[in-house]
Amino acid sequence: MAPASPAAPTTPSARAAANHVTIAGFAYSPSTLTVSKGTTVTWTNNDSAPHTVTGSGGLNSPTLSSGGTYSLTFKSAGTFSYHCDIHPFMHGTVIVK
Template sequence: MPGMSAMPNMPNMPAGSTPSVTAPAAPVAGNAVSIDNFAFAPANLTVPVGSTVTWTNKDEEPHTVVANDGSFHSPGMGSQATFSYTFTKAGTFDYVCSIHPYMHATVVVTP
């Protein structure tokens, strides 16, 4: 185009090459927990007060999300079902699947 100069050679690029720009990957939802292969992932999640955490059951078997202190309790969730809970106070919240109690994880809520 008139008035535009050619792009200078970039270091470590062959002459005549054009640099490509790749968009950054979409961020991973920071407040999402997957239930997959009979495990919560991540097993330890830290969020600020006021955050809503959403669990998604990616297994074919039903699961629940039940806080050890009784602060939250999901219904049984079939495959691809979700459960969300908003944490309104700081603390450490350990939870299990009541159907499979060997499945356990923790949400740490910071002020």
């Protein structure tokens, strides 16, 4: 039996990637993100079309052009649903523990 491999180290860039949502192909990816209370989540629009991040818990971005970003620090636990005001079929969720 092979020895268990050690867990991958958690680097600042790995932690940042875990707190990031990409907007591409008219979708949020990941569509559901789970983070700890006090975490800042950043959305980046990689589409050529503009998008928003709008929903519960203070989620209220300006219109994000291509390359635009929006960040929000989640200070309380809960489930926060959001959508794009321009493309209402786009949905995402942040779960804060």
